[in-house]
Amino acid sequence: MRIGADVGGTFTDVVLEGTDGSFTSTKVLTTHEAPEIGILNGIEQIMTEAGAAMADLVQIIHGTTLATNALIERRGANTALVTTKGFRDVIETRTEGRYEQYDLNIVLPKPLIPRKDRFVVSERLSASGDELIPFDEDGAAAVIEEIADGGYQSVAVGFLHSYRNPLNERRFRELLLAALPDVSVSISSEVSPQMREYERFNTVAANAYVQPLMASYLMRLQSELTERGASCPLYMIHSGGGLMSVESAADFPVRLVESGPAGGAIFAADLAARYGRDRVLSFDMGGTTAKISLIEDFNPATAKTFEVDRSARFKKGSGMPISIPVIEMIEIGAGGGSIASVDSLGQIRIGPHSAGSEPGPAAYDLGGTEPTVTDANVQLGRLHPETFGATGIDLSPAKAAQAITNAVGDTLGMDAATAAIGISEVVDENMTNAARVHAVENGKNLAGFTMIAFGGGAPLHASRLLDKLGLDELIVPPGAGVGSAIGFLRAPFSYEAVRSFYTNTDAFDVAGANTMLAELTAEAESFVRRGTDAPTVVERQVSMRYAGQGWEIPVTLEASEFDDQAAELLAASFTKAYEEFFGRAIDDLRIETVSWAVKVSSVVEPPERVLLSSDTEGIVASSASRPMYDPVTDDLKESTVIYRDSMTAGAAIAGPAVIVEDQTTTVLASHHLCVMQPDGSLLVTREGAVRL
């Protein structure tokens, strides 16, 4: 038996995978002061329900927002940042840009480490890693004295061009630990050896900032587990969507940031493989945000850098950059709790503010008075008091209507029903636009993608998004409410080592590239070996661009080693990738390589294929129905209501209909057809758009 445990902001989800591969799950409240208590309670609860003992567990896989929250809430250690003399303020002056052009009162993100805690040492490397100014031993000793006097718990070290030559950073660490053996130290050449000082310094600062907290949490969790009889190994899920050992996680806790959402993407990727769908759009909608990621050939898209703590409407540049390998997703302020309002143009706007779980949507009748997306769904008949799964909540359609009328309807001269249509259409349009822009950013065309929808809110909106995006097929898997935790159990052990190494096709440094690839492979391999002896696969990637451009695109390397044909080979691969991205290549330009990545992962057995089928034994009759707004005919339609667990494989429902279950509701418009699959998934297609 295995456990997947996802500690989120509100709930801790615990999933138990039985020896027969079946899942049971539970949700407990997250215990913020000591998150291990929530997990342990959840695990004990689910084991008791299963009639099993802690000793029956063979593996526990854990993902947590603890590191992310510590960064957002600024609850990390008293941390110092040591940098090259002349570059003390890199993390404060950032890009020198404003993320919002039209705001005179813009507030820029505060640096994670304030200026008084940033120290400099005289030393300097050139772009090729050669010494320009020698490392100042006396100066370093003086800084270490200040660090001792300042009582810092943790120290981040980021020197210029250390991704090319880590010796000075290592030397500083050696001196620091000799003097202050109890201090945590993170050096940028280990945490994130990528070019671009703002991102790298910020990443090493973030790592140092959360390290004492995370190390102590992981230690407590592990010892508590042992104490309660779970002697099985504990592994952490990282932001790149793989497993890492607790030791690695304690060394590089910044890699735990965004690990929960990564679990959702792995969940979808596993389903994609199961159903043999090689182009999938994963759509995860919760109470506050919606997340969209692209999965091709059963692998989620990845990136080398992302932003945490975007303060202003999730706007780019309003957060802090972290350069680590991460599953790429777009997150927008569109969840069930997102609040609707009308702006000065008379336009309906959704979010980014959310009513959260307290006070919650107006329909929850727990004191919320502002209309939310959930309230619109209640008004439109998609959610109904009789079939609303969440325990302890008595949905009030009257309160929903009141809130919508007050904040939207009255302003626009619409009745509650029309205003609710507006709210629903705008939030669906926002998600659709975000998905399209995300696809464009990744050089993809969404035509032919299959949508997989999970999270409490997604199945309510997914069929509308399907139509708006012009996709043909939607899958609503079972267990959608705890998708991330299930995803944890599907993840391979993996580690991606990334390093900047600049060369170009006119004068390709074959020896340098080979050495670096070998080093990256060894590094990634050693991390994976901390967790497993299983066979591994190695993937190599290089980010390239035309000389003169500032944006790189990733190119997969087929070979593990280069010979003197390297430049031609790389140029050909880049040209092909560029054409795929942008439609056309450009002749006769030099091509540059910027960063290189090697990912080593344990081989995961491909899941057993499940054949999706629209074959049906006929439309199931249901005696229950209720009026629901149908966006296709644009009017109220009497719609079928059916419980998901009453549907057997092959049973079909024709829209308009709602399929209800504990944690969510799947909505079908009048031209949708839904067929229950043997594994419990719902397959939704449009009439005349059935793919077998």
Added chain:
Amino acid sequence: MSSKRELHYQVMWNRLISILEEQALTLVRTAFSTSVREAGDLSAGVFDRQGRMIAQAVTGTPGHVNTMAAAVPHFIEDIGPHRIYPGDVYITNDPWKGTGHLHDITVTTPVFVEDDLIGFFACTAHVVDVGGRGYGPDASEIYEEGFLIPIMKWVTRGELNTDLVNIIKNNVRESDQVVGDIHGLAACNETGRRALKAMLAEFDLDTLDDLAEFIFDRTHAATMAALEPVQKGTFTNTMTVDGYDEPVQLAVSIEVTDKGMNADFTGTSGISKYGINVPLNYAAAYFTYGMLVALAPELPNNYASLAPFTVSAPENVIVNAVHPAPVSVRHVIGHFVTDLCLGAMAEPLPNTVPAEGAGALWNFQASARSADRDNPVPPIEILMFNSGGSGARPTLDGLTATAFPSGVMTMSAEATEQIGPIIIWRKEIREDSGGAGKQRGGLGQVIEIGPTEGYQFEFQAMFDRVANPARGRNGGSDGAPGKVYLDDGTPFATKGKQIVPTDRRLIMELPGGGGFGPPEQRDSAAMANDIEQGYVNSGGLDG
């Protein structure tokens, strides 16, 4: 209008903006020009069949705000309405009909449904080169600044104008990149055209006219509502900036009526001998940007939100340079127009208008050349964008080392050193450079750079706010003026062509922003923090 129709129009309005953002994003990713990708020096818009802008992508620089909007009517007029065919693509880089200098190429594509013209897509981006002397202020007439493409067809009914391609190829440096970027602009319009047609099909429309009217009505009403509380009258301001070879006085008189605002620039200095002159359409963009950011920051840019903002100026003052005045680096003066106009509105909008800031960027644009003729090294061009401090706001400190009104971003020092023979020895906050005040001005920064071995830098200095610092407001102190010198103490002119020798470093101290309100009213905790963080040292401007 029925409520349902209303909802459809709201959805389509959102969709149009999203389509344009997709276009802009593609341009940023493929562009070769540094200022496109780092400064967002590009724009994309959709227009109705009369050439009125319906929506525009929000990009990094305000310089395209009105210029872009005004461009399409010129295209319609110059091409001739009867010569607009399906499959056509038009082009220009005329500074007075496009966006203010030859480096910006604007491409416009008509959209047809069946045989009916329903509108246009247009986009603009700064290209790497347009021939002539290269990018800089040295030309005395526009003829020396490069080639000018009058409004003409790039593609006629699907047929590429290969003569024009050939002429461009033979007249610019880096011709593959330039022609590549023009193709990129045309492809960007084509993407927009297809997405628009898909949207029209989805909503069962065959014209944009009703949607455009809806958007204009809504925007007009919101713009008027934003202007309504503003005190009517005429408000003036003057500002002296360093200029190129002599100080430039900028003067504005803003008349606020119940119909809108007009900025008149009478009293402004005459045109310069150098390419820092500004076409009036570009000055209009920075005026309008200033007014919108102060009064109605949430309004989208379109025909109706821009129409109430007009400008006037005598011919051949520096902000109304006419052909053939040189205008290559029009942003150097143009960027001050926003602070100038905001300053005029400080009286009627005392709780909105910030103090003056560093304004113009301190760009370092150098030609790295061999320091020793006998040991030639490959010539390399280097470009860095750097910003001083912005002015303090009525309730907030100014922004440190952050551009305003430009949306420009800096480049990573490590990335810059990877590409060019430059070493950036220092790039740090300049202590004590923010003007003291109840709210402190944003701090400037100190930058120290030098060539790598074997190279020297030859470059055109264009650093402003050295003789004329950013002024404080409401009793706030001025920001620190800028300084430029070599590390051995050799003074360095802030304007003009000079050399940084191989073994020397250039030190630039960028100006700070002005303070807002009397310094003695500064919150004691804020003051203590300034000292603790080292933003202010005793004896500094705040001391």
